[in-house]
Amino acid sequence: MRVLVTGGTGFTGKALVRRLLDEGHAVVALDYKEGLKTEELRDWGAEVVIGSVTDPDVVKRCVAGVAVVHHLAAAFRELNVPDTYYRDVNVGGTRNVLEAAREAGVRKFVYCSTCGVHGNIDEPPGGEDAPIQPADYYQQTKYEAEPIVNGYLEQGLKTTILRPAAIYGPGDPERFYMIFKRVARGVFPMFGSGKTFYHPLYIDNLVDAFMLAMQDGKGDGQAYLIADEEYLEIEELVRRVARALEVEVRIPHYPVWPLVAAGHVCEKLCKPFGVTPPIFPRRVDWFRQNRAFKIDKAKRDLGYAPRVGIDEGLRKTAEWYRAEGYLKLETGNLKLET
Ligand SMILES: NC(=O)c1ccc[n+]([C@@H]2O[C@H](COP(=O)([O-])OP(=O)(O)OC[C@H]3O[C@@H](n4cnc5c(N)ncnc54)[C@H](OP(=O)(O)O)[C@@H]3O)[C@@H](O)[C@H]2O)c1
Known part of the structure; x- marks a missing residue:
């Protein structure tokens, strides 16, 4: 296809493009900017x-x-x-893709x-x-697109919505890298109790879900939470990352509210100057928001079965960060390269 x-x-x-190509599909990838990754995709045989x-x-x-x-x-x-940028891309952009898909007679829209x-x-x-209680502009605009997607079902376009949990794995340049980086330093400052739940999603498990959702007759008009089998408290996650990296980590605790206030102040101060704030509310939410999900519906309707567990996933991710030079092992300790 x-x-x-x-x-x-x-x-x-x-990761999804790679799997689709491996399974013999012809792939078109639409992306915003030309770069090394676009070249890589073309080398794989995708049209970009x-x-x-x-x-x-x-x-x-x-x-x-x-x-x-x-x-x-x-x-x-x-x-x-x-x-307005978030709304333009996440809501307006989604509407454009839906409209084009309907006109072109696309069989399935995920x-x-x-x-x-x-x-x-x-x-x-x-x-x-x-x-439904999105906590920031990103989450709000992602949600605003959901009823628009469902509306196209009535116009004959078969649609399925996936709601992934926190995606991680080889290739993750951001969120989990920050966790790995701090753990590698040997000290992970924990703001708050550390007992907030976090639900990871290994990249290959998510790609499985996309492959299942694209099948005819699966999940039409439905929304599915997609996550790994296991969720855990954030302090436990930090300890598991340390285990994956084979390092000791100290986890001192601090109150979270000063960080929340600092996040808001930093964002307000930095915005007029176009500077990326060192901390901002969305980042602070990591310490505060409970994220733990049931994945029974995806299992039942789509046949979703997360194959990679948290410890295996973290180990593979640690290997990737090391292999790519993000983290370097030196005399028994990890030395940061970046
Ligand atoms: N990461 C997570 O934990 C997580 C969790 C739940 C859901 N999600 C959802 O999963 C999807 C993929 O996330 P990701 O983590 O893989 O993020 P990502 O690496 O930032 O990928 C997003 C991609 O969208 C492209 N893009 C942005 N604006 C565009 C535009 N106007 N037109 C065309 N392409 C545009 C970006 O291109 P450029 O790089 O060229 O700008 C980038 O390649 C997103 O829909 C996100 O909302 C992510």
Whole structure:
């Protein structure tokens, strides 16, 4: 089949493109910027189109002849952008891709949303029926696109929504790298109790879910939380990362509220100057938001079965960070390269 992956050079998109190609599909990847990863995808045999999902003409061009769309492109980590940017990309862009998919007679549209639409889980673990309470602009705009996706079902386009938990694994340039980096230093400052739940999702498990969701007759009109089998407290996660890296880690505790206040102040001060704040509310939420999910619905309807557990996943991720030069082992201790 010919398959479009928007955001195909991103962390998740790239892993999905690799799997689709391995399984014999022809892949078109739409991405915003030309770069090393776009070249890599072309070398693998994917067709790469450079452009924005906010441009309907580019999107139409990508969708021609496509049977399945995996829509992953999103404004996600951008900090120094106007507030409207998130809505333009995550809501307007999604509408463009849906419209083009409907016009082109696409068989299946899979929308990559986020578990973050549920915000803090008050009664963990939460299922798809847990309250929708996005905590920031990113999560809000990811959620705003969900009813638009569902609306296209009535227009004959088969759609499925995936709400991934915290994705990690080889290729993750950001979130888990920050955890690994601090653990490698031997001290991980813990703000708050450390008892907040966190639900990781190993990249290969998520790619399995995308492959299942693209099948005909699976999950039409439904939303699914996708996560690993196990969730854990953040302090335990830090200890498991230390185990994966084979280092000792000290975890001193500090109150979280001064950090929350500092996050808001830093964001406000940095924004007018276009500077990336060292801390900001979304980052602080890591210490505060309960994220623990039930994945029974995806198991039942899609046949989802997470194959890689947390310890294996963390070990593979540690190996990747070392192999890629992010972390370097020196005389029994890890020395940071970056
Ligand atoms: N990472 C997580 O823990 C997590 C959890 C839940 C859900 N998600 C969702 O999973 C998806 C993939 O996330 P990720 O972690 O793989 O993020 P990522 O690495 O930042 O990938 C996002 C991709 O979207 C592309 N993109 C951004 N704006 C675009 C635009 N206007 N037009 C076309 N492409 C655009 C980016 O391209 P450039 O790099 O060229 O800008 C990037 O390749 C996103 O939909 C995200 O909301 C992620």
